[in-house]
Amino acid sequence: MYKKKVTSSDVARKAGVSQATVSMVLNKKYNVSFSKDVIRKVEEAAAELGYELPKRKHHTENKREKLLVVFCPNLTNPYYVMLLQGIESRATEQGFGLFVCNTQRNLELEERYLKMMPSLNPQGVIYTCNPSRCFMPSVEELSAQIPFAIINNQNEKLDVDAVELDNSKLGRIMAKHLLELGHQHVGYIAPPLTVRQKQRSKRVEGFLKEFKDADLGNNVIIKAANEKMDKDVPGIDSEYRIGYDLTKELLAEHEELTAIVGLNDMIAFGILDALYDEKYKVPGDMSVMGCDNTLFARMQKISLTTIEHFVIYKGRDACDIIMKKIKTRDRQYSEMEPISIYHVEYEPRIVIRGTTSYPRARKRKT
Known part of the structure; x- marks a missing residue:
C-alpha cells in the first residue's frame, strides 16, 4: 500500500556510515575530516539506490x-x-x-x-x-x-x-499512591493497547510492575478497549465512553475491587460517572485516579486525583x-x-x- 522511498538512512546502511555523514557528504558540507574512501562509499551507495536529495528552496527562504x-x-x-x-x-x-x-x-x-x-x-x-x-x-x-x-x-x-x-514512570507513581493507601485489588482501564500506541502500554506496564513488586500483580485487572476504537474517527466522547462502558463491565465481573484507574483523565471522568450511576461513593466505596491533570480534573465537583507532568x-x-x-x-x-x-x-x-x-x-x- 505504501511504496517505500529510498531515504538517507538506506544510503547510510549501505555505505556503513551514519545518517549525519550521508547528509553532510551529499550536501557537500564535508571537509578534511571525511576521507576520500568515505565520500566514495556514500556517493556510490546513493547512486546504486537511486537516492535523490530533497530540494531546498534557498532562493525563497526570505519570502517564507x-x-x-x-x-x-x-x-x-x-x-x-x-x-x-x-x-x-x-x-x-x-x-x-x-x-x-x-x-x-x-x-x-x-x-x-x-x-x-x-x-x-x-x-x-x-x-x-x-x-x-x-x-x-x-x-x-x-x-x-x-x-x-x-x-x-x-x-x-x-x-x-x-x-x-517516561510513561512507565507515570504508571509507577499512580500504583505507589494506591499501594500506600492499602489498595490490593484494582482495575486499570485503557484505550486499545496496540503496537502503534506503545506509550499506552508503557504506562500500564509501569503500574503493573509496582503491584508485581508487592506480590499483588495477579490482583490487577487490565481492561483495554477493542482495537477497533482506534480505527474509527474519534468522537468528542470516545475516551470518556471507554471509561464509562468498561467500568460497568468491571463492576459486574469483579466485586473485590477497591480502586479503578484510568490511563488518562478523560477515561477517569467516564469511570466516575459509571460509579455514580451504580450508586458507588467516591472515594468511600471506590477510589479513582486519572493522569494528565487537565482543567476538568481541578474542578471542585470532580476533584480528581491525577498525575501532573507539565x-x-x-x-x-x-x-x-x-x-x-x-x-x-x-x-x-x-x-x-x-x-x-x-x-x-x-x-x-x-x-x-x-x-x-x-x-x-x-x-x-x-
Whole structure:
C-alpha cells in the first residue's frame, strides 16, 4: 500500500556510515575530516539506490511564511489541546503561525500530511506523539531539511529532537499512591493497547510492575478497549465512553475491587460517572485516579486525583527546540552545519485530590 522511498538512512546502511555523514557528504558540507574512501562509499551507495536529495528552496527562504506545522493524533482529548496551547503561546511570541494536522491516528491521513510538507515549506514541524513506525524514515529524512521536534515516549529511540515523557514512570507513581493507601485489588482501564500506541502500554506496564513488586500483580485487572476504537474517527466522547462502558463491565465481573484507574483523565471522568450511576461513593466505596491533570480534573465537583507532568510546558519546549534549530541554521559559523539532538524531560508528580482514599476494609477498622 505504501511504496517505500529510498531515504538517507538506506544510503547510510549501505555505505556503513551514519545518517549525519550521508547528509553532510551529499550536501557537500564535508571537509578534511571525511576521507576520500568515505565520500566514495556514500556517493556510490546513493547512486546504486537511486537516492535523490530533497530540494531546498534557498532562493525563497526570505519570502517564507513564518509557519510551524503540528501533527496531532486527537483533538478530542484535552491533553492534546493543552500541548497545542503551549506550542501556540510560544509560537505567537515569536511571530509564527500554526498549521495543525489532525491525523486521527489514521495512517493514510498521516502519510498525506507528510507529503504536503514540501509544498507547505514550513520552518519547523512538531509531532505531539510518536510518528507511526512506517513513516519514521520519512520523518528522519525531512528532519535533515526542516527542524523537527517530537513529544514522545522516552523509551523510543529516535534520531530527532524530542521532549520526552517516561510513561512507565507515570504508571509507577499512580500504583505507589494506591499501594500506600492499602489498595490490593484494582482495575486499570485503557484505550486499545496496540503496537502503534506503545506509550499506552508503557504506562500500564509501569503500574503493573509496582503491584508485581508487592506480590499483588495477579490482583490487577487490565481492561483495554477493542482495537477497533482506534480505527474509527474519534468522537468528542470516545475516551470518556471507554471509561464509562468498561467500568460497568468491571463492576459486574469483579466485586473485590477497591480502586479503578484510568490511563488518562478523560477515561477517569467516564469511570466516575459509571460509579455514580451504580450508586458507588467516591472515594468511600471506590477510589479513582486519572493522569494528565487537565482543567476538568481541578474542578471542585470532580476533584480528581491525577498525575501532573507539565503538558503545557512540553508544548512550549518543543517550540523552543524548533526556534533554536532555526537560529542555528540562520547563523552558521562554519561551512559545516552542527548535528545536535535536544532532549528535555520533566519529573512528574502526583496531585492528590478527593477521589482517592483508604480502601473500604481499612475504613471499617478505623
